Amino acid sequence: MNAFNNSKAGAKSNHPPIQPSIALTIVVCLLCAFGLQTARGATDYSACFIPGETAEYKASWMGLPIAWSKATTDTVEHNGRELIRIRMVSKSYKTYAHIYKVDDVTEVLIDPKTALPVRVDLQINEGPLFKSHLTTFYHDQKVAIFQDRISKDIREVPIEKTTQDLFSFIYSSRRRNLKTLAGQTHKLLVDGKIYELGLKLHKEDRIKLSEYGKVECFEFEPIAAFDGFFLRKGKVMFWISKQSPRMVTCIQAKITVGKVNVKLEKVSGSGDSFWEKIEEK
Numbered sequence: 001m002n003a004f005n006n007s008k009a010g011a012k013s014n015h016p017p018i019q020p021s022i023a024l025t026i027v028v029c030l031l032c033a034f035g036l037q038t039a040r041g042a043t044d045y046s047a048c049f050i051p052g053e054t055a056e057y058k059a060s061w062m063g064l065p066i067a068w069s070k071a072t073t074d075t076v077e078h079n080g081r082e083l084i085r086i087r088m089v090s091k092s093y094k095t096y097a098h099i100y101k102v103d104d105v106t107e108v109l110i111d112p113k114t115a116l117p118v119r120v121d122l123q124i125n126e127g128p129l130f131k132s133h134l135t136t137f138y139h140d141q142k143v144a145i146f147q148d149r150i151s152k153d154i155r156e157v158p159i160e161k162t163t164q165d166l167f168s169f170i171y172s173s174r175r176r177n178l179k180t181l182a183g184q185t186h187k188l189l190v191d192g193k194i195y196e197l198g199l200k201l202h203k204e205d206r207i208k209l210s211e212y213g214k215v216e217c218f219e220f221e222p223i224a225a226f227d228g229f230f231l232r233k234g235k236v237m238f239w240i241s242k243q244s245p246r247m248v249t250c251i252q253a254k255i256t257v258g259k260v261n262v263k264l265e266k267v268s269g270s271g272d273s274f275w276e277k278i279e280e281k
Contacts, residue, residue: 049084049112049171051075052269055247059090062258067092067102069262073171076109083118084110086167102126108167114139115172117165122191133191135165146192157192165189166197178218178240198223207239207249209264212275216242217249243274 051074059067069090076085085107092102103125109118117137124131132149137159144157164172166188182201187194202219209215217239238251251262267275 049073049086049110050245050270051084053245054266054268055264056266057248057262058265059260059262061100061260064096064099065093066096066100066260068265078109078118081111081118084112084171086110086171088167100127106167108165110168110171115164115168116162117168120165120167131191135189135192137163137165137189139163144189148192153192155192157189157194159189159194163187163189163194169197182220202237204242205239207241207263209249211266212264215249218242243272245270245272245275247275 053073055071057069058065059069067090069088071086071088074085074087075082077083087108088104088106090102090104092100105121105123107119107121109120110116111118116139117135119137120133120135122131122133122135130150134147134149136145138144139159139161142159142161144159144163145154146157147154169186169188179201182199184198186197188197189195200221200223202221205217205219206214207217219237219239221235221237236251236253239249240246241249247264247267248262249264251260253260253262270276
């Protein structure tokens with residue numbers, strides 16, 4: 001069992017106008033939309049992961065640019081195996097860090113042949129919320145080892161041979177039909193527990209992006225009860241592009257105080273001419 005070194009939690013914010021779970025809500029919603037694509041024949045997991053792909057986002061609260069997020073995909077060697085690494089980083093802008101500080105890093109190692117997670121490392125520091133979790137999957141033994149570095153809790157979690165975490169599920173769903181995916185309930189291992197995730201498909205819309213103009217999108221609503229991942233109070237909506245590869249273009253989250261908006265800023269390394277060519281101003 002290879003655990004990362006314990007990390008030191010930062011100081012708590014004295015100004016918590018934003019609900020503690022909102023930054024992580026943004027991260028997960030970004031990924032929920034980021035991975036979905038319409039199916040074209042049989043599933044090919046290797047096509048679901050694009051090494052070198054990067055998506056950048058900007059989050060604002062009450063009109064203030066509070067944080068940015070970046071999702072990247074690359075390949076790494078781990079215990080003699082070539083795996084896919086998905087890395088999501090979210091940080092608050094220095095100007096507004098005194099209002100609500102965000103400093104999150106999540107890394108997921110995935111077997112590209114099976115689309116099953118090997119290891120999930122979660123580091124969350126946002127306002128008064130701190131998490132430091134490491135989950136290692138042993139699919140052949142039908143067990144995952146969950147470690148909470150803060151509480152020192154280490155325990156075995158029974159899983160099925162095909163159990164996924166949220167990130168591996170989303171990325172491996174890139175070639176599935178959106179309506180089919182939205183009509184199903186999915187069981188995933190999150191924070192050491194098995195949860196159910198649902199996606200509700202709403203209307204089609206056009207979302208204006210600063211660098212790409214108006215983009216045709218589908219509107220979705222996540223339905224889940226992950227502590228710290230989705231808002232238990234308020235509502236989160238997000239839009240994903242019809243343009244392939246499908247990307248989240250916008251997120252709107254109603255929280256305790258005001259609303260948080262997240263928009264796509266830039267895509268690179270996708271291999272698609274639409275996302276690589278920024279619209280001329």
